[in-house]
Amino acid sequence: MTLNRRQREKKERRSVFLMAAKAVFAEKGFDAATLDEIANRAEFSKGAIYGYFKDKDDLFISLIEEGLNKLSMIIRSVVESPLPPIEKIKELIKSVLAYFDENKEFFRIFTPERGGFTDKKHPRVAKRILPKWNDNIGFVTEVIKDGIEMGVFKNIDPTTLTNALFGLVQSSISRWIMEGRKGSLKRDAEVITTIFLDGAKLQ
Amino acid sequence: MTLNRRQREKKERRSVFLMAAKAVFAEKGFDAATLDEIANRAEFSKGAIYGYFKDKDDLFISLIEEGLNKLSMIIRSVVESPLPPIEKIKELIKSVLAYFDENKEFFRIFTPERGGFTDKKHPRVAKRILPKWNDNIGFVTEVIKDGIEMGVFKNIDPTTLTNALFGLVQSSISRWIMEGRKGSLKRDAEVITTIFLDGAKLQ
């Protein structure tokens, strides 16, 4: 699909808005972020946003979707590789942390707001975001399932195990953000891997 | 400390507002929650809130503080018990999950907003909440430290280990909330304990 100049420019401009929005949402959160500030940072007028996004919700959702799509690709590429389950898990931890290391702002937006993606508060947001997030969890769950069937993982409900893994990753990122992003996230990959696979206890 | 009727009523009413606020903040998040709705749910007028709390921020902070205080007490009572470190960890997981099991809404408020407690967004909130949270982390870290010194835990940075433990707990609660709070959280205590102590891998 080749785009003409018009279409190319449109796509670029949309991306400018997304980047501006990412910075502002990351700093202020969804509610406190204003379209004014986003427009300023994008160096366009406020009205122009509506040429690319239906409304504030849509801008926000698009941002999250974009981030989750990239994350899905990373996860799928690992999951679909020919590695054995344990290696896949190691690789997943490494590459997911690397992804956030390079996309700090996305996590900064996604994590705190995720709890708010309920039908009560943002039905439209929930409807578009949650399935994508569940996809990711699903991919990893398959790996765990394989591992259980192959006898390399304990026979624990795979979804629960996956959830635990995501919790470990997430807490690592959270801390890194709250402590002011010193050092690299990659440092934590080893520890998470150890705990998840071998536990904290000295055998 | 015996209170007269006036003081008793005042305390009760403050509690009514806190409960109403807890419900609304849990459902909507800090920004989207309105004092109108909180007052309605408390069956008082909006203005009455200001007799008990300085402003919206103060109401929110008081709520979180109350929850964190209770949590601190639970954690401390375990930490200060004469159990060996591993038993303390098992007990911590069990009792913290039990606490949230009985205080679902607190978690629902605390977790998503936690990422937003930065100096940028809510300096006043951050100043009053973060120290309390760090206290809790500190208590648990001491247990881990003891365990490492006694040779029962791997020699990993204790803060990182604590953080991982909190991540496991948190992800368990998150899932439970997002899936509509079916079943009991206590069910997860065993899995978390297993993973944290022994890892997911079959040895």
Added chain:
Amino acid sequence: MTLNRRQREKKERRSVFLMAAKAVFAEKGFDAATLDEIANRAEFSKGAIYGYFKDKDDLFISLIEEGLNKLSMIIRSVVESPLPPIEKIKELIKSVLAYFDENKEFFRIFTPERGGFTDKKHPRVAKRILPKWNDNIGFVTEVIKDGIEMGVFKNIDPTTLTNALFGLVQSSISRWIMEGRKGSLKRDAEVITTIFLDGAKLQ
């Protein structure tokens, strides 16, 4: 008219509120002054005010009335004395300035708000205050009239002359207040007398 204890206490308490109100109105102006602050300063509860005054307006009016009554008495005692007109004018300037010197706050309240005593804004205030103020002007005007008839004052409309005299006095007090009340108002009495009687020009 002798008062029993009840009535005496009531009168005293009313006076306590008036003094508190005077201080607060002087500092903040009518609109920005709150009954809360007045009650605090009076060391009574907010509700108690309503036992002595119909409402905020009434409290304010009572205050002004009290001040204007005292001023009237001073002016009348001079006007009704057996002095010749010019001496009466000298005496008026001296005693009015002395009155404000000792009742700074009253002027601080009365002057800035006076312009607002229109039927549009505070019909009730206007109705009770303006006649009293006009009385004072009337007394002085009589002195001027006498002086004109006796040939000691120029044949200028007496009300205009009186108004000019009040302007001189008022500007002196205003300046004294705005400059932070340094020195004594009495100092200005001589200058005002000179200007009003002999003009600024060297003859």
Added chain:
Amino acid sequence: MTLNRRQREKKERRSVFLMAAKAVFAEKGFDAATLDEIANRAEFSKGAIYGYFKDKDDLFISLIEEGLNKLSMIIRSVVESPLPPIEKIKELIKSVLAYFDENKEFFRIFTPERGGFTDKKHPRVAKRILPKWNDNIGFVTEVIKDGIEMGVFKNIDPTTLTNALFGLVQSSISRWIMEGRKGSLKRDAEVITTIFLDGAKLQ
């Protein structure tokens, strides 16, 4: 400086708001005036005000500043003319009264609130307004000083003399406003001139 249509319209609209605000502030005073009423009178929405003024304070201050700037120009043009001091004073009285004759509302706003421009009540207002007002006083004081040095005015503190002159002018305007603005202010110029220069006493 040529303005394009946009800029011209913006300037015009700002002026529409200022005129509406002038009318409302004149009638109600600063505190009792509402942005709602100002917006209504300007035939714009309340929110539109914020496109032209930072807040209510700023709207008010801008109004006063505009008025004081015009007044300054009038005063300066007289002060800087080559007339002898006495003629300057005559001219000042005439032209200042003429200015207020044509800008009744400005005086109506400026005078009653002036006493409230203290640091306690409106620090921001005080900071922007008082210096401008003091400039005006300063210009006239120079004239008086010159007159004293030239031996045409009595050797009285020039600032006190200026203050007295402003008091005479102000009381004239006040009366004219409170009596419902019958007749012309210019009528009073002669009386004020007479009193200030020659006094009320028949020599």
Added chain:
DNA sequence: CATGAATGAGGATTCATTCAT
């Protein structure tokens, strides 16, 4: 009478969204 909690009517301000140019 005094108290002080509750009321509820405002008012200033913000901001997503619309729309004429």
Added chain:
DNA sequence: GATGAATGAATCCTCATTCAT
């Protein structure tokens, strides 16, 4: 398409007034 001014709904907060105790 981009602009930026206007809109107006929404929200926090204040405070005079009332009233049960």
